[in-house]
Amino acid sequence: MSELHRRFVLASRPTGLPVPENFRLESGPVPEPGEGEVVLRTLYLSVDPYMRGRLRDVPSYAPPVQIGELMTGGGVGRVITSRHPRFAVGDVLEGLTGWQSHCVSDGKMFRRVDETLAPVSTALGVLGMPGLTAYFGLLDICHPRAGETVLVSGAAGAVGSLVGQIAKIHGCRAVGIAGADDKVQWITGELGFDAAFNYKTVAEKDYRRTIASLCPAGVDAYFDNVGGPLTDAVFPNLNLRGRVSICGQISQDNDETAVQGPRHLFHLIVKRARVEGFLVMDYAERFKEGRAKLAEWLKDGRLKHREQIVDGFENTPQAFIGMLQGENTGKMLVRAAAD
């Protein structure tokens, strides 16, 4: 009956798509908090595209996870022991727990989750990092105006599904690109996207024409989660003064070679268009603003979301790999412990 502390460490670096063997499960006794610390029991873990980048041993905006080191990631957990002045047993906190069943924290970089607002899992989705990514990446980089066409790739994912809805809230026409018919159904049927297509049923050479037909007035703003051939096909469809927000390039994340593609910078001259990359962390000072807006829209029913929950901490690597392969609709989560 005694509870174990379980954790996934990086066992080896993946080449291409990660495999479960890249992660090693270790276990030991549940830790005790030091003075000023809490111990959390992880309730939910988030698996996100950015994690693929952390497995690569190259400098980036964050250091890579080292071999033998705890795998990085966000989670929510309930305080089970506390020697912290502000956090009590029973509190639910959200932060970078890493892939582990329990987490010792001094509370810095963690925030308390309001359980009365929405289920705590939403702190990892619509009211968490993916929600804030959609909010700031669309509104601050693309500046969508009513009547404009906003196109989003990865449109049935945790971020993309919110981007289209936030575009609709701002009076735009929202068009999505997703990788399965049921995803297209979901975003157009339930989420209110004006149009969408399943890129897996369209030949690559027809991407451009398909986008043109679904965006008859051109693309004013493009929120890019995937990169690659889909993004190539967007550039010639950009309108004058088009704006492109580069959130992710998941199509290339598992590619270790220097991927080639058509050169498209000249489109930016013709269209006087702008392409900008961003990281949600840069908006940390405005998270409160973003979260309040998202919570308001969620409460009003203007923002819908879906969670795809994989049960069992031990299945975290598989959930991560599945997410990278587009198996999720909405936000992919791991339920690490029954609450």
Next chain:
Amino acid sequence: MSELHRRFVLASRPTGLPVPENFRLESGPVPEPGEGEVVLRTLYLSVDPYMRGRLRDVPSYAPPVQIGELMTGGGVGRVITSRHPRFAVGDVLEGLTGWQSHCVSDGKMFRRVDETLAPVSTALGVLGMPGLTAYFGLLDICHPRAGETVLVSGAAGAVGSLVGQIAKIHGCRAVGIAGADDKVQWITGELGFDAAFNYKTVAEKDYRRTIASLCPAGVDAYFDNVGGPLTDAVFPNLNLRGRVSICGQISQDNDETAVQGPRHLFHLIVKRARVEGFLVMDYAERFKEGRAKLAEWLKDGRLKHREQIVDGFENTPQAFIGMLQGENTGKMLVRAAAD
């Protein structure tokens, strides 16, 4: 002794680098002005990279030149006959004359050139479209701040040579990329660039390292005239919040195939960087401001410029082709008539 009206029309569309035979010289009597019109005798013609795009029969920001049609281009000319209320015989005007020895104009889209300010040829260079392109493309798109590193490709050309100097005027470190040792000499020796290199003497695989060594604090702003492998090598050297101004992509202008290159949008995420294309025409309402600043710097000696003048109207196609091949240092002009 009688003066002829000579004009170059587009004879055929080039594939790859244009050849003189793509242009056909026609001649006829010097035209007479209608009511409200002037006739100009062309003094100087400008040859510019953008003209290559006009030879291609694809939609762009301006319609292509049609076969048999007068070749487009800017020039300065002196009024030799006038039936225009505001322009008198002897006035020098600048505007889109096209490649011809004489030009009939109603004066719209033409402006009077102040002969006392500087030689009239500067109206096509440092005080004309190239000067304004450097001014707005650097200041408005890149927002250079004192102490930052500004890198420019095509650095010994009409635009690039001014970009580096304007960067210096704003307290930046200016680094140039050019295609000949004497160009490198000129921009570092006479124009005050802090560093430069001749890309033709560096292997393509070493571009990235060379840029890194000349920009030890990274690249904060990149003004791109050329595109292609040089630009690819800049992306990994961008600093956090780097800005890239896409002015031209001359390396690909003569390439009719869909050119491939490494995908680099992920760099924009890592660096939260921005890439933006622009056209100088979009700043028409601010030309007066730009021209005043450029004239002030020119007068102060803070801005130096060089003109490379090809003599003889009949040599316009060769001057154009030479410019596309990088034969010019500074602004390439054709002296169409002795004044």
